[in-house]
Amino acid sequence: MLPTHDVDCRYCGEFVFTSLSVDDELPAEGPTFPKVRSDKEGDYLLCPHCGHRMAMKRITTDKGVVFRTA
Numbered sequence: 324m325l326p327t328h329d330v331d332c333r334y335c336g337e338f339v340f341t342s343l344s345v346d347d348e349l350p351a352e353g354p355t356f357p358k359v360r361s362d363k364e365g366d367y368l369l370c371p372h373c374g375h376r377m378a379m380k381r382i383t384t385d386k387g388v389v390f391r392t393a
């Protein structure tokens with residue numbers, strides 16, 4: 324069984340995405356996840372509840388490209 328867990332917004336505490344690992348990782352190709360955007364400051368998610376910016380770090384692993392909460 325995968326060690327999934329929910330990752331909450333640090334600002335409002337609402338659920339943002341389900342991570343498939345213990346490290347708050349988000350697969351780059353996950354179709355049902357919130358879309359990771361990027362701008363000159365880097366990659367980020369917007370909380371669907373409050374719009375808070377969550378910085379994400381792009382990491383290449385042996386499972387493919389994932390994003391991890393920064």
Ligand SMILES: [Zn+2]
Pocket residue numbers: 332333334335336337370371372373374375
């Ligand atoms: Zn929020």
